[in-house]
Amino acid sequence: MVYQKQLTVTTNGRGTYDITRDISGIVSESSLQDGLCHIFVHHTSASLLLCENADPTVRRDLETFMKRLVPDGDAMFQHIDEGPDDMPAHVRTVLTQSGLSIPVINGRCSLGTWQGVYLWEHRTMAHNRRITVTLSGD
Amino acid sequence: MVYQKQLTVTTNGRGTYDITRDISGIVSESSLQDGLCHIFVHHTSASLLLCENADPTVRRDLETFMKRLVPDGDAMFQHIDEGPDDMPAHVRTVLTQSGLSIPVINGRCSLGTWQGVYLWEHRTMAHNRRITVTLSGD
């Protein structure tokens, strides 16, 4: 079987947004027992993250790391019409994931104890981010 | 159903090669309605990229970023027999994707408006790159 569902995440600018419960809910309503849950973000300046879900400092440190690795307004970038955070947002997306697949076992999304699913908004402004979840299997 | 197809992309050295139309064509001929399109590159010095498809400067800036992050001929690398771009090509592959899955909805590859699919050749010399596309679903 295949079960697909759209999801829109409204962000208020750069940062990580926990979507673990949304994903688990879609897995439940699909009635899939065994297979895969695929999550896809239809944008090139936001991405997906599987990350430690207990201490929010982890995601803050990730943000700090990315800011240092891909500085906003870096003089090396020529694609600057949409602002100093635009090209860094594309780079950050390329260095992380636009799609994630997670095993579904016995009707549940089989994440590790410390794994959460996050949308990572890379632009500094608020956006609506479109996500498609595809469940497939038995 | 499962539908698989091989694709060879001939590159003329480092850079990004748009394969969006090839992928869309394979989705069409598969007659898959709903499911996933998986793209896989069978090499360790070329990778796949979902990237902004409107302004080519974005992909040039990505190249500039990668050249600075993983410089050719960096003295830290010991695997240098095949040239100064060989080990950087492996690193760039590891930091990006060897495989991508994209939702198929109503018989079409459901990319975002600004998403294109690219093969990223990381070696400076020309290569033939082998890709397998796997369609699965209903």
Next chain:
Amino acid sequence: MVYQKQLTVTTNGRGTYDITRDISGIVSESSLQDGLCHIFVHHTSASLLLCENADPTVRRDLETFMKRLVPDGDAMFQHIDEGPDDMPAHVRTVLTQSGLSIPVINGRCSLGTWQGVYLWEHRTMAHNRRITVTLSGD
């Protein structure tokens, strides 16, 4: 069909561990002919790697690169309770893959000639790492 199998990899600290044969074995016992093999690691401080399998220097150079990119004990990190390698382990996981899909063709895992599958342990201490392999297709 869907076929799932758990795998535990015992590591003795930071480094890459070849799991290509384990994965091939699971593909064989599944009797899947055509489809995809998905590998997922249920942790946020270890990841998966498709990498050159001939010269071990490649994986040593990757380690060197990551140590320079994300130095243990970097003063920018605030999540330090579990040691100087903890936050770098999360960053390294985010920059690589928690899940990989590989095409299965004619009953075999269709890796390129030089592609091997590795678990990348990012913590300096030994760990047991849980992996789920999901085979799906015909």
